[in-house]
Amino acid sequence: MARKRLIQAINDALHEEMARDPKVILFGEDVEISMFGDTAGLHERFGPDRVRNTPISEASLTGMAVGAATSGYRVVLHMMFANFIYTGFDAIANQMAKLRLMTGGQIELPITIVAGYGGGRSTAAQHSDTPYPLLMNLGGLNVAVPATPRDAKGLMKTAIRGRDPTVFLEAGGRGGESGEVPDEEYLTPFGEAAVGREGTDVTIVAIGSMVRPAMRAAKQLDGQGISAEVLDCRTLVPLDEDGILRSVAKTGRLVVVDEARDRCSAASHIAAVVAERGFASLAAPIRRLTVPDTAMPYAPAAEKHLLPNPEKIVVAVSALMAGSAN
Amino acid sequence: MPQDSDRTLPNRVPTNGQLLSMFERMLTIRRFEERLGEDFHAGKLPGGVHLYIGQEAVAVGVCAHLDDRDRITSTHRGHGHFIAKGGDPKPMVAEIYGKRDGICGGMGGSMHVADVSKGILGANGIVAGGIPIAAGAALAAQLDGNGRVVVCFFGDGAANEGVLMESMNIAALWQLPLIFVCEHNGFSEFSPSDTVTAGEIRERARPFGMPAELVDGNDLVAVWRAADTAVDRARTGQGPSFIEAATYRIRGHLEAEAHFLSRSYRSEEEVERWRRNDPIDRLSGHLLSSEICSEAEISAIEAKIGEAVEEAAAFAEASDLPDADRAPALMFAGGPAEAA
Ligand SMILES: Cc1ncc(C[n+]2csc(CCOP(=O)(O)OP(=O)(O)O)c2C)c(N)n1
Numbered sequence: 144m145a146r147k148r149l150i151q152a153i154n155d156a157l158h159e160e161m162a163r164d165p166k167v168i169l170f171g172e173d174v175e176i177s178m179f180g181d182t183a184g185l186h187e188r189f190g191p192d193r194v195r196n197t198p199i200s201e202a203s204l205t206g207m208a209v210g211a212a213t214s215g216y217r218v219v220l221h222m223m224f225a226n227f228i229y230t231g232f233d234a235i236a237n238q239m240a241k242l243r244l245m246t247g248g249q250i251e252l253p254i255t256i257v258a259g260y261g262g263g264r265s266t267a268a269q270h271s272d273t274p275y276p277l278l279m280n281l282g283g284l285n286v287a288v289p290a291t292p293r294d295a296k297g298l299m300k301t302a303i304r305g306r307d308p309t310v311f312l313e314a315g316g317r318g319g320e321s322g323e324v325p326d327e328e329y330l331t332p333f334g335e336a337a338v339g340r341e342g343t344d345v346t347i348v349a350i351g352s353m354v355r356p357a358m359r360a361a362k363q364l365d366g367q368g369i370s371a372e373v374l375d376c377r378t379l380v381p382l383d384e385d386g387i388l389r390s391v392a393k394t395g396r397l398v399v400v401d402e403a404r405d406r407c408s409a410a411s412h413i414a415a416v417v418a419e420r421g422f423a424s425l426a427a428p429i430r431r432l433t434v435p436d437t438a439m440p441y442a443p444a445a446e447k448h449l450l451p452n453p454e455k456i457v458v459a460v461s462a463l464m465a466g467s468a469n
Numbered sequence: 470m471p472q473d474s475d476r477t478l479p480n481r482v483p484t485n486g487q488l489l490s491m492f493e494r495m496l497t498i499r500r501f502e503e504r505l506g507e508d509f510h511a512g513k514l515p516g517g518v519h520l521y522i523g524q525e526a527v528a529v530g531v532c533a534h535l536d537d538r539d540r541i542t543s544t545h546r547g548h549g550h551f552i553a554k555g556g557d558p559k560p561m562v563a564e565i566y567g568k569r570d571g572i573c574g575g576m577g578g579s580m581h582v583a584d585v586s587k588g589i590l591g592a593n594g595i596v597a598g599g600i601p602i603a604a605g606a607a608l609a610a611q612l613d614g615n616g617r618v619v620v621c622f623f624g625d626g627a628a629n630e631g632v633l634m635e636s637m638n639i640a641a642l643w644q645l646p647l648i649f650v651c652e653h654n655g656f657s658e659f660s661p662s663d664t665v666t667a668g669e670i671r672e673r674a675r676p677f678g679m680p681a682e683l684v685d686g687n688d689l690v691a692v693w694r695a696a697d698t699a700v701d702r703a704r705t706g707q708g709p710s711f712i713e714a715a716t717y718r719i720r721g722h723l724e725a726e727a728h729f730l731s732r733s734y735r736s737e738e739e740v741e742r743w744r745r746n747d748p749i750d751r752l753s754g755h756l757l758s759s760e761i762c763s764e765a766e767i768s769a770i771e772a773k774i775g776e777a778v779e780e781a782a783a784f785a786e787a788s789d790l791p792d793a794d795r796a797p798a799l800m801f802a803g804g805p806a807e808a809a
Contacts (some may be wrong), residue, residue: 168612174575192612197639198635198637198639198642200632200635200636200639201602202601202632202635203600203601203632203635203636203639203772204601205601206598206604206605206632207599207601207602207604207605207606207608207636207637207639208605209601209602210542210590210601210602210603210604210605210606210608210609210619211605211606211609212605212607212609213540213585213602213605213606213609214540214605214606214609214610214613215609215613216609216612218605233595233598234598234601234602236593237594237598238593238595238598238602242591243800243801243802244576244577244796244797244800245576245577245583245591245797246573246576246577246581246583246585246591246800247572247574247576247577247584248574248576248799248802249583250585251709252802266749266768267655282800283800283801285801291630300677306801306802306803307801307803308800323535336695337532361503389643401646430519466559
């Protein structure tokens, strides 16, 4: 075990996978110098054929990922900030997510799109979006949102070795959380939520950067005599519906914490799944903690005001336990 | 690497045998599409079709230089490219019928006919969607380093999409083995090209340092020769080229248009003028006048193609529909290969 930052763990995964398989190539804007640190050292180690800077041409880069993947390469495409996925969205939505079906299964598209997402650092509205709801809705993409360095490494490896496109969203450009990462080789499976903490009174499902505040809240709630179970989705597609339902069957209560905007958020989907398939186990209404349907403001206080945090989670859970709606 | 100017570019012409086989390919496209047009109007096709009739010399003259390792991307008007690149028209027709034995299992239809084993990465319903895909495939070809090339077919309408500029820049910057083939057929849907396109499209390639050529797209030999040079460049590591082929779309933008357009967007005289410039008639005229083949040989080719069309249509009609619940299973290849 070694303590690492999330970005460092991702960097390790990229080094290991590129060393393991010469068909893995990586491209994107400024990946050689690596703004976030996740692609650091790859260009020096694997050379300009396999790791290269591209022009600022997102609409073409996503299409190129498809073209190279149809020709036997495993493509890692770095999109920098998740907002730039919108600029390159056409080929993601219209080609990548659909080509396998449209060709009757003739092709596999082993593509990993990497991007930093989320707010909290005054990067303002065009550099702080959380676009996974949009990506989840396309149907043909895996969506991975790791919360811990350990899972970031394992999920990245699974994505690269996979046979389908995956969007891998890195929580924040702040180097991410730190945590223990095993020294030995491992893969983290898609579609299995991690239990961050066991509990019996309420299930808190959290996504990516929301896992840490959820864990903090759970600790505080413990002091109030409320036993919260925290589930980290790890992947939103595939989603561990059974794992979530099992936990809710045990606790009878669900709070979902999601950094996406409220309307059609991942939390909305998870709430719908539990309402449809687990209604009988619910002792209280489902509660979603999301970001209001606004663009992200720049000023720190205004931004912080919108994001879920441990205090908001504690208030929501306490209210739920007390039987009031909020 | 030799300098551009030092290298002798090929100055070949097609042999008589090549001309004959290209004639057969063009006629195959024409007769299959005429049948698809009839089938559409007879209500036999679940979706619409965009016919390539009148443009056959472009696909055939270019694809004659390619083999199965080479790749193409195509457009919504993709049947001609599919057949020209060696795709089997029989499962193509079944695909357009929406049948189980279609080349894509009935999941793609006319706008998505693809046969990856033949290097046909697919027709595409997104205008210009194939352009960056071709650039990515060309990057792969360059990394493989075995002389494979990629051709990207697109229309003059597609040339107004921003990805063309992006992909030309990348292709030129990295010297990718990619040939841009713009089929200037006079229309962007129902808008005459000159109402939506400024300047000369091929001129957009030159600032990137890319050789760009205008050819008569209804002259098979002219297309073949331009493509010969461009493919040779790409195969020998000299980077991308741009070909603008001037041609004309004889049929509607799509076969259904007469049902919903309230007025015509072109004159009958204009269409008639281009009918007299038909690429297949021009080629057969040349074949006969140069005594490369006889009327009887042409009739024999016609008869053979006619049989193939009948056979394909019968095959498509007889094929079952795909299972109604087939789609979800086709979205993903499977769980991540080595997970769990
Ligand atoms: C991105 C996108 N925009 C618009 C359309 C609708 N559309 C389909 S074909 C077409 C015209 C394309 O013209 P061109 O590229 O010249 O090809 P042609 O039809 O002439 O073969 C349009 C606008 C589309 N399919 N995709």
